[in-house]
Amino acid sequence: MNDQVFMDLLQAREYKAVRSILNVMNAVDIAALMEDLEERDLAMAFRLIPKDKAAEVFTNMDSDQQSALVEVFTEKELKDVLDEMFLDDTVDLLEDLPANLVTRILENVSPEKRRTINQLLNYPEDSAGSVMTTEYVSLKKSNTVAEALRLIKKIGIRKETIYTCYVLENRKLLGIVEAKDLLTEDDDVKMEDIMETKDEIVSVNTHDDQEEVARLFQKYDLLALPVVDKDGLMVGIITVDDAMDVMEEEVSEDIALMGGLRPADDTYLATPVIRHVANRIPWLLILMLSATVTGLILTYYEQAFEAIPVLVSFIPMIMDTSGNCGSQASTLIIRGLALEEIHLGDVFRVMFKELRVSLLVGLILAIVNGIRVLIMNRDPVIAIVVGLALLCSVVIAKFIGCMMPMLATRLKLDPALMASPLITTIVDACSITIFFSIAVAILGIAM
Amino acid sequence: MNDQVFMDLLQAREYKAVRSILNVMNAVDIAALMEDLEERDLAMAFRLIPKDKAAEVFTNMDSDQQSALVEVFTEKELKDVLDEMFLDDTVDLLEDLPANLVTRILENVSPEKRRTINQLLNYPEDSAGSVMTTEYVSLKKSNTVAEALRLIKKIGIRKETIYTCYVLENRKLLGIVEAKDLLTEDDDVKMEDIMETKDEIVSVNTHDDQEEVARLFQKYDLLALPVVDKDGLMVGIITVDDAMDVMEEEVSEDIALMGGLRPADDTYLATPVIRHVANRIPWLLILMLSATVTGLILTYYEQAFEAIPVLVSFIPMIMDTSGNCGSQASTLIIRGLALEEIHLGDVFRVMFKELRVSLLVGLILAIVNGIRVLIMNRDPVIAIVVGLALLCSVVIAKFIGCMMPMLATRLKLDPALMASPLITTIVDACSITIFFSIAVAILGIAM
Missing domain, CATH: 1.10.357.20 (SLC41 divalent cation transporters, integral membrane domain)
Known part of the structure; x- marks a missing residue:
């Protein structure tokens, strides 16, 4: 996709063509394409993105563009995007937005979600708690494979990862079951019979450093990592995509220090x-x-x-x-x-x-x-x-x-x-x- | 788990206790525990590992220990481990082993597997082809969700990742379907209706540099990346755990170059x-x-x-x-x-x-x-x-x-x-x- 062609179509108000292009493009690429748009065009283009991709495109934009969009969004548009966004991405968004827009966003999420967001915002920077999400699939040890699959079908689509399910008892983590096992075991098998048990499970504490998180993902080839609080109760998970970002961030920090620089938050060109x-x-x-x-x-x-x-x-x-x-x-x-x-x-x-x-x-x-x-x-x-x-x-x-x-x-x-x-x-x-x-x-x- | 306690139990031939410890430990940790064992104890300890973990432990060992084990393995033991190992890990193993042991291994895999291994060994070092595996789930566009789930149940357990399935036609990649969708869509929905289509799919060529692979995983938050040959035919996939290893390797290489060093293959202490x-x-x-x-x-x-x-x-x-x-x-x-x-x-x-x-x-x-x-x-x-x-x-x-x-x-x-x-x-x-x-x-x- 040639960026200039897209711009030209947008300028010429060929919305149908623009929409069909956006329809087949990957959300990450759409976000990159939008980077060069001016504020006025940005809102117009964003409204042409298919509904099911809008939140993902929004998540992948840089914070300046997110701010610009939040400012011009109607209440309904804002609500639609926020409903589809993952909780940890919403928290990342809030960390970068000016205060007036933060208020606007917090007003547009459910009270329950607001509580969780506030809690996540309170974890120390660079801690496991600050990068985790509270959305995961939890099961009981007496659940059967069929029950687990039904549960995932009902709620799973909204969970950031359903490939690792967590077996809890009074919020204590008993074991983990991989979706792989659910897909290959018989319907009436119970979770307690197929779950990996406590000693085999790798987990981190909310206040552990995110560097440790990246190291564990790397060492154990994980897709997701459970996060527990100081009482050993499960509070959330960290997914592999976030772990890769942490890895990149930590490496950039080390390289900066090794070059005699204070680590920067922004890209080279975006830093004043x-x-x-x-x-x-x-x-x-x-x-x-x-x-x-x-x-x-x-x-x-x-x-x-x-x-x-x-x-x-x-x-x-x-x-x-x-x-x-x-x-x-x-x-x-x-x-x-x-x-x-x-x-x-x-x-x-x-x-x-x-x-x-x-x-x-x-x-x-x-x-x-x-x-x-x-x-x-x-x-x-x-x-x-x-x-x-x-x-x-x-x-x-x-x-x-x-x-x-x-x-x-x-x-x-x-x-x-x-x-x-x-x-x-x-x-x-x-x-x-x-x-x-x-x-x-x-x-x-x-x- | 205290390493010394384990050694003592092993020395005292308390095999029952050793076995129950190995039973609850994570494969990666077992491999780390075995690092300090002498050759004679190593084989003994390895035989005490539960069957379903043995291959994973073996994969996580360093190449010196793998060589030592391959030398003392019986034909049957070698076959058992090789049968359970992922193809890309087998290729990694072969790259580090002395020639006589390579022959021994190639004699113990099926002719079909041997062909694939030889093919993988021929890709240039650091190319996408050299890190991919040829094991993945392929579907037809006319398959229904129920058919797909049945297929996964039948063959999935041997595939390195079943979380992304590939819809092929004459070995050409038409689209990808995530396990997430299979788990949440209705039974009679067809693959062609839920697959992400060609324009949205990110893929690499067999001869692309592995650095590009790591970058794509990071950019698109992927779990797996399809690899196609120069004719656009699908030949394999790269999984996120391998991408993380590539990322680490590339960063180490850059840091070495930046410090005025030739990149080393081994750890600091292991390098003579x-x-x-x-x-x-x-x-x-x-x-x-x-x-x-x-x-x-x-x-x-x-x-x-x-x-x-x-x-x-x-x-x-x-x-x-x-x-x-x-x-x-x-x-x-x-x-x-x-x-x-x-x-x-x-x-x-x-x-x-x-x-x-x-x-x-x-x-x-x-x-x-x-x-x-x-x-x-x-x-x-x-x-x-x-x-x-x-x-x-x-x-x-x-x-x-x-x-x-x-x-x-x-x-x-x-x-x-x-x-x-x-x-x-x-x-x-x-x-x-x-x-x-x-x-x-x-x-x-x-x-």
Whole structure:
């Protein structure tokens, strides 16, 4: 579907054609298509979407467009969309809307739904409770397969997922039954005979971090995950599509931190300039001022490079190479910790591995660089000084790079904070000190 | 479940207790529990796992343990496990096993299954074909709901997912029907009346990249994705659990590249030292030799820092700060491109945004640093030189940082290559040149 063709048809008021196009398109694609429409056209186009897709298209729009639509919706239109939307999507919508529109929406849902929404809005941000939905199929252990299927037929279409059903007793979770089993077992089999029981069930607490939620989905290949409150009573479920969004969000957050940025809520282009600046300036300032330390170290060795000015030309190479070695190690450890492939208890194994890796890497780099210096500077003593400095810096850099993320974890900080930018700054100071100490010692410079 | 308790029971040959523990545990957790067992105990423990979980536990083990088990399995044990395993998992298993065991496995599957396995093994690595399974439910458009449910009951239990059924005609995909609809529609409704039709269906080609697969799952909130060959005939499906694994794998790959590493196949601790070195050394060598350029630039300005040695002490700060500015920009753009929030066509919007951001960021940094230099060096001219150099370097660094990933995409390279390490090295040379040109000009140093 060519976007321009659609626009042209809409402008030309060829509503019949527009409607038949919308009729065969996927809701997600329709939402993407609407992104470029102006406010006036938006409402018109939205009204042409087939009734059974309207809520799904609305859910997939960005929050600016949702606001614009809520403002122009009639009471009936608003009610129609809200009735069809999933509860967790409604909560997401409310989190992004201005206050006056929130009121408008809350007035248009049933009192019962309003209570649930308010409850969901109260869970801490990024908690399991904040991403769950309270809509799921609950069964009794005495229900038969036939009864369960009848129940699903009656109410299931409104539940976000009916592929996992929950067997409850006094709101306590006894077991889960997959729709797969309902479809393949005989009619008179009872839930208690086919349900997976408590010990096999993976669940989370309302206040657990959403990162843990994503990890569980990944580990156990789940389609849905039950959420229980502190008394062990079932309060909702998280579905796999929301878990994938959480995964994406958490990865984006880690990558931002690793790039020395405050994580942004919005896309790159949608984030205003002033917000970009606010997200970037804190780390830049901290790191810039920290780099002063390396500057002071250099001032201390002024006599050394006044005596042998060529030493200065090795500063970028020593700084960059040890910085890169440090970031490599920290990247690996941060990722390993995030995937739970590395645990705090592995600290000595990690240290020993990095020691061996860094000795080998350092040796190779020192030899290659030594050869380069010999060719370009024709000075074997300088070649030895630089090579030795490189070897020591690489070992120290890898050590700092692997230990800092583990230290952060120990202190209950996000290990992603200990990525390239910070590691580079710390490693710089070390490598410059090592380089000049070795130079002063070997070249016999009077300090 | 305490691991040690389990080991002790196993050592004490309390098989009854072991069996009842395994009976209530989740297959994924059992696999994790078995990780620490020695080879001899492993086979013994595996034989105590309830029949209906054995294949799932086996699938979740790491490849070393799978090899060990395949070696000691009797023909019957091997057949039992293979019969219960999903085809795509069998293919994954074969990819990791030594050749003699591969032969043993291929001898123990049906000729038909063997053909399919060989076909799946032939798809390029990281292609949609390599992660799909050929097991899915296919229906005719004239089938009724009742017929569909009967068919699922008969064959469904062996299909990896029965929650999305595919309506085919001469192996061409006509539409998809969700199990949800089968469960809620009346018995005599025909597939053609409830199926989502071709235009609404999202599908991939066998040779599409798996990254695209993960993106589609995320975008369309799918549970399964049909895979078609170049003639548009349906050949298999990809399920959401495999898509999540792909997502994780692709993110790990990007993060590795961004940290200046070759992506590793194994976990940090399981990768041997020599492999770690091989993964890290290429970029380190390239970047180390590139840093020589910055060294040469410094040599060119020798007279400048011989005249005013304090200039040297600003090198780390200028290099680090512009390096960090560049990496921030490249991190944002790389992530934006990966999430398809930024497209190649946005190049001028991105450039304009970064220009404004970098002017603001540069100004703030220059002022803060100017104040610091005034306090510590008490030299307003040096403060102006450093401030001006900082402002220019930041603008250039942000420009390089945002353009390089877009250039990489244009050249069909992975934009993640253009992350911190490479950007830092390029930006270093620019910022040092800027700093010394400004210093020479303002301080009137004779060159």
